[in-house]
Amino acid sequence: MTESHQLQDDLRFVRNAVSRRDSSSRTPPAIYYVVAAYVLIGYAMIDVMPRYCGLFFLVGGILVGVVSAQIGGRAAKRAGEQDAIKSRSEALHWLGGIVLALLSTAALAAIMPPLRGTMGSQVLVVMIGIVYFLGGVHFERHFLWLGPVLIAGGVLVGFVPHYGWTLLGLIIALGLVVPTFFPPRISLDPNADSSEVR
Amino acid sequence: MTPSNGLDKLDPLLQHRSRLGALVLLSGADAMNFTRLRELLAESDGNLGAQLRKLEEAQYIEVCKEFLDRKPVSWYALSARGRQALKAHLRALEAVIKSAKV
Numbered sequence: 001m002t003e004s005h006q007l008q009d010d011l012r013f014v015r016n017a018v019s020r021r022d023s024s025s026r027t028p029p030a031i032y033y034v035v036a037a038y039v040l041i042g043y044a045m046i047d048v049m050p051r052y053c054g055l056f057f058l059v060g061g062i063l064v065g066v067v068s069a070q071i072g073g074r075a076a077k078r079a080g081e082q083d084a085i086k087s088r089s090e091a092l093h094w095l096g097g098i099v100l101a102l103l104s105t106a107a108l109a110a111i112m113p114p115l116r117g118t119m120g121s122q123v124l125v126v127m128i129g130i131v132y133f134l135g136g137v138h139f140e141r142h143f144l145w146l147g148p149v150l151i152a153g154g155v156l157v158g159f160v161p162h163y164g165w166t167l168l169g170l171i172i173a174l175g176l177v178v179p180t181f182f183p184p185r186i187s188l189d190p191n192a193d194s195s196e197v198r
Numbered sequence: 199m200t201p202s203n204g205l206d207k208l209d210p211l212l213q214h215r216s217r218l219g220a221l222v223l224l225s226g227a228d229a230m231n232f233t234r235l236r237e238l239l240a241e242s243d244g245n246l247g248a249q250l251r252k253l254e255e256a257q258y259i260e261v262c263k264e265f266l267d268r269k270p271v272s273w274y275a276l277s278a279r280g281r282q283a284l285k286a287h288l289r290a291l292e293a294v295i296k297s298a299k300v
Contacts, residue, residue, distance in 0.1 A: 003205065004298055007291070011216040017219045017238045077266065080234025083227040
């Protein structure tokens with residue numbers, strides 16, 4: 001083997017190791033289960049206990065954030081990898097995105113009175129759908145379709161006469177939970193071409 | 199290829215693919231444990247242990263040992279010296295590839 005072939009071979013080996021790392025760095029399923037429960041309960045409350053759903057989303061949202069950070073930290077240690085930069089960028093995306101969506105909706109509702117009721121919630125869901133979609137672009141692929149589902153749900157929920165929010169919450173919860181049962185396959189062959197690693 | 203093509207500037211320690219792979223992986227994280235590196239590099243315990251020891255002796259990586267669920271775990275992190283060496287090696291590799299293309 002010539003030196004240049006040896007170099008090529010070594011670089012392919014390193015590239016495959018990096019690809020394996022990228023494809024095996026996944027959010028722990030437990031975080032999705034916690035968020036799914038939060039969404040399911042919260043959206044159902046919009047239909048059955050609308051007076052308390054705001055409080056639930058606020059307090060529950062903070063709790064979900066704290067619990068998710070703890071689960072993520074423990075899972076990272078178990079997986080054998082500590083990456084503060086990645087953790088910060090994920091926190092910035094999800095926390096920053098949802099807080100901005102919330103503030104934007106509140107600002108719009110302040111100047112557009114029709115948005116002070118259920119329509120405001122619909123706008124918020126559409127914005128969170130965009131945050132989900134961008135989560136798919138940067139982190140986990142299944143958010144690429146869950147984001148548009150959320151956006152469509154936010155638009156269409158107004159046309160469902162009964163329990164529309166509960167139905168939307170159920171769809172989102174399933175969209176969060178079901179992909180955790182189908183993790184991507186990871187090739188462990190060091191010499192495999194990285195295109196084989198999903 | 200002749201040494202004038204840049205091969206002489208390659209770091210001899212990083213000309214082993216497992217050592218280069220370990221440094222590249224560690225450059226993308228704060229720390230990784232032995233099991234994770236072994237899984238990603240698909241190496242045997244003995245081989246990876248020997249390669250990591252060489253990197254440690256050259257002070258390219260730092261090792262921290264702790265107990266997780268009562269089991270000893272070695273955490274590896276890239277040192278400032280290791281980061282510098284990796285950058286220089288990658289620059290040299292780039293030069294080699296460029297000269298090979300011409």
